[in-house]
Amino acid sequence: MDPAPYASKRKAKIIVILGPTAAGKSALALFLAQRFDGEIISADALQVYRGMDIGTSKPTQADREAIPHHLIDIATPDEPITLADWQRRAQVALTTIMQAGKLPILVGGTGLYISSILENYKLPASKPDASLRKALERHATTSLYGQLCKIDPQTATRIDEHNRRRLVRALEHAITTGSSFYENQKQRPTEFEFCIIGCNLPQDQLTERINERVIAMVLAGLEREVKSLVRRYSWRAHPLTAIGYKEWREYLMRRRKLAEVIVLIQRNTRRLAKRQMTWFKKLNRRHDIAWVHATADAIPFVRGFLKS
């Protein structure tokens, strides 16, 4: 077999670009892809959905024609993509790209998704069970926690006991498999070598970019996009709870003004950026992340990584 240039000898090499929203990840990825003959995999929980373009700052058609982008537009908003789906497809995309002799560049702001590749999560075997979840969700939070203490005490000691969603998932696993949820969370040694680039800006600059970007989205027709998604899928479609979408709900019922929508999206986006950074800081405790402000700063890291 003819080894692809980046897949030869040792572990296969992957570039990872992470960072808060609006910091400039996509542009950096595009630049590096062009420079180092790469292809891009989007690690973004919402860019996977068709029709959610403006609100997710999806790469433009032109960019996508210039450089192949994977895991964008792979589903409609009424067929949710889960972590497991995404991880599976990302792994396929990675090998496809490497077999083509290209450099995979994983880019995104969804920390969980990135971690699932970086740390090679082996997800617990239990699949989501809609009817079980529905039944569990009828219980009070304390009761859910009580149940978990009984059937899976090990997980109960570590879980956030107020977080119903996590409680339901843990119970779902314990009930359907009879084994401990926590015990089934596995990380395996990864078969890849990563060059992790953190893309961020000083906080005041990031805030400014977020604010500007939200206004640009509105000018680009975000309201129209939201309306057409709602018409097609209704507000029940879970992806529409995303920032940039959910804020329009009250507006469309005439209970919120446009100016309020904008301020809300800006604020929620700011918070998102903070939470994203929390995740990345945690990741940074276990991995080296080269933090850069400017595109050019990333080049030496990548070059050194590819040579080593």
Next chain:
RNA sequence: GGCACGGUGGCCAAGUGGUAAGGCAUGGGUCUGCAAAACCCUUAUACGCGGGUUCGAUUCCCGCCCGUGCCU
């Protein structure tokens, strides 16, 4: 100019004669099949200024300044 109401931490806003709730914003954190989701924790030389009454005033009284509304 007159009358009325108001001036409490970055913003909004309770409240009491014995130094002050809460919300928002901010900051930190959690996270293995909904993750742009769902959660947890959290800072603070805050009572417009000056005087008076009082053991003690943010709270009562007087004056001033500022804001808002109404009137002339």
